[in-house]
Amino acid sequence: MQPILIVQGGAGDITDSRVPGKLTGIKNSIRIGIKILENGGSALDAVEQAVRSMELDENFNTGYGACLNTDGVAEVEASIMEGKNLKAGCVTLLHDIMHPISVARKVMEKTNHTFIGGEQAMNFARSQNFEVLPQGSLVTENAKLALEEFKESQAKGLDTIFSPTELDKKSVGELGETVGAVAIDVNGNIAVATSTGGITGKIPGRIGDTPILGCGTYADNEIGGVSTTGHGETIMRYNLAQRILQGIALKGVSSQKATEDTIKEMTQRLIGTAGAITIDKKGDVGIYFSSKRMAWAYTQGNQLIYGINPGEILKEDL
Ligand code: ASP
DSSP states (O other): OOOEEEEEEEEEOOOGGGHHHHHHHHHHHHHHHHHHHHTTOOHHHHHHHHHHHHHTOTTSSSSTTOOOBTTSOOEEEEEEEETTTTEEEEEEEEESOSOHHHHHHHHHHHSSOSEEEHHHHHHHHHHTTOOOOSTTTTOOHHHHHHHHHHHHHHHTTOOOSSSOOTTTTTTTTOSOOOEEEEEEOTTOOEEEEEEEOOOTTBOTTOOOSTTSBTTTEEEETTTEEEEEEEOHHHHHHHTHHHHHHHHHHHHOOOHHHHHHHHHHHHHHHHOOOEEEEEEETTOOEEEEESSSEEEEEEEETTEEEEESSTTOOEEEEO
16 A cells, blocks of 8 residues: 655644744655655654654644643643554643653553543653653743733733634634644554644643544544644534544545535534544545645655645645
């Protein structure tokens, strides 16, 4: 089977000045991941490494550069899943850890559990020899600025995150930019990884869709894999990843149609916006977002196909 990797760098209201950094980061990520697949590596290794490269990159909302909660803390969370045995690892409320996706993978591989959160997840990370960085190491100037702006808008009475209404729907889901990757390897195994700092100005302890299976991440070799991004409170109530896969499985539609239709239905019904990347078991990809922008990329032969604006498809050599 021809291996395929697709990555996303977050759905949101990405300003023009941030577009080049996002595109460079997303291309970097796909080049790292596809090398693993082309050398016969596993989908699981490819998605983990693709996500790790974006966790290091401050252009994305996880690891270094993650969004801040109201206390100014970067609380990060992630999930990883493989579609052969439906095994998964999820972590939430980690701080000062650069690679939450790798902690999630350890939960999957080294414990009998699927989801660990908070200080106990920090202890687990320590027990697995993850470096806990000095407090505040993931906090960037841009993230601080975004929090200040959020607090100013709150002071003016604009609740743009937690209570989506018709009036503020333009703003919903525009403050985060999660990262994710979906891959199918030569053996037809599918894996998905998603990692995030959540949304700016979240209440400390808030958990989003990203570490929740069926919402931010899902992989099933018998159907496909999905990684989502956008307004977490909306995505988790809609079970977005699972609904996209059910569209493929039950309605028999393409990855693209299932991804597009499900996101449109969600935004129509619940207002919040989102984006998703999908690969079905045949290796067909689906990409769609109802937000203003979402950076995405995948490879086909020696071509790298990518975009960030609605309907945009750019190509270059790998
Ligand atoms: N889905 C993430 C969250 O709500 C944010 C994002 O994807 O931008 O936590």
